[in-house]
Amino acid sequence: MRTFMIQLVMLWTLAGCGASYQMQYPESFAVLQDQTDYTERATTADGVVVSVRELPNEPKAGAAFWRKALLNQVRLKGGYALIEEKDVRTKSGESGTQMRFGHDEERKPYQYWLTLFVTDAYVYVIEAGGKASEFAEVQAEVEETLGSFTIR
């Protein structure tokens, strides 16, 4: 019986908490299941979405490379306006970079944040976005969520 319990815990760990990171969402967010493009994704009822991509750091590159790759893609190709860029540190002490973009879709302003963490093994790209008005309402919660990001 005891052995069975240990195996159950291990299976739970592997299945539910298989990611190399952990992030906690507030109650206003619902975590979506069965994501294909994202490692995980969560949304508010008003459509403010937060997602995480856990990508192997291959080819292996430093934070500067991935930061520039993201910036070029979103800013130059996507046409997003870089409003702010800053270094961030999570509660667990992870250091990363955050780029905050603004973007208009059909004359409506949107917020789009990219937060990047890079380790030797993984690249973590956390996206957060939504209509500017809706985003402003949950911005503190988004920041709280990002601050909870922990690499195991």
Added chain:
Amino acid sequence: MGSRHRTSVQARVRAMGDGLRRESRVVGASPLWRVGLWVSSAFVSAALAAGCADAAAEAASSGTMEAEAADAVSSGGEVAALPPAAEPFDGADLGGAFDDYAPSAPSMPSAAAPSRPRSAARHRGAAAAGLTDRRLAMADPPNNTQPPSNGAQTTEQASDAVDTSGPLLIYTANFVLAVFEVEDTQAEVLKLVREMDGYLARQTNQMLTVRIPARRFYAFVEQLEAKGDVLNRNIAVQDVGEQFRDLHIRIRNAEAVRDRLEQMLARANNVNEALSVQSHLERITQQLEQMKGQLRQLGDRISFSTVTVQFQPQPREAVEQPEIFSLPFPWLQQLGLRRLLNLSH
């Protein structure tokens, strides 16, 4: 030989000459006949001048200025060695005689002619232009082909610096070079030109025309060819020795005629004589200037070779890199609000 007798002989010989000239006009339908008659006429005139030297001298001293002027001009360059003939002034003969001096190039506009003939001292012609045989055969021409600071100096210096001891050659070269960086290569070529004491004649985006001292022509060409891939090379060498020396002789003879006219002008007894001689003097002075200009130009082309270089950018490998570089990571293309906010997938 008495003066009267000499005059009689002169008159007879002149009559023969005039008769031959008239006959040639009549016969005119046959060019060969005309040439023969004109040659005969020339011989008669020469006999007149040679046989009646004393008479001519007397006539000259007696003061028939118009006749002297006409004779001086009509006898051409060779007459400089002959004593003045005592022929009456015949303006009709002057045209043909002046043709002997006419340069091959188009005549200069009359406005360019000096309003007064210059003094003999200032107008020592070839000597002034450094074209005496002694100066022409300079022992060390290379040191005298310094790069000019402007175009005017170019021709002056060039005619002075011509070494006539050997063949007089004009080097002209045209190159087509395929190069990678046209601007940089042009700058390198211009630097080479300066090092060779040459100068830039013309420059466009993809072409250079430079003048190089003839003595350094081959050295320049050798270094120029190292600047790029020579697609086309065309080097021409023209021997202008005969042309140069002929021009030199014609200038010297024309100067002699001009000097004689100046002497006559100084001895003019009345206004009519002075005006007549001055008219001839102005014409010969103008032609003299033209010939000297030609000589300077020729000297310049001999002293400085002309090299034209066309630069063709060498075709590079086509590199089709978009303005915004794309990394080979598909997930990068998925970033953005459109996919993030689309919860259906």
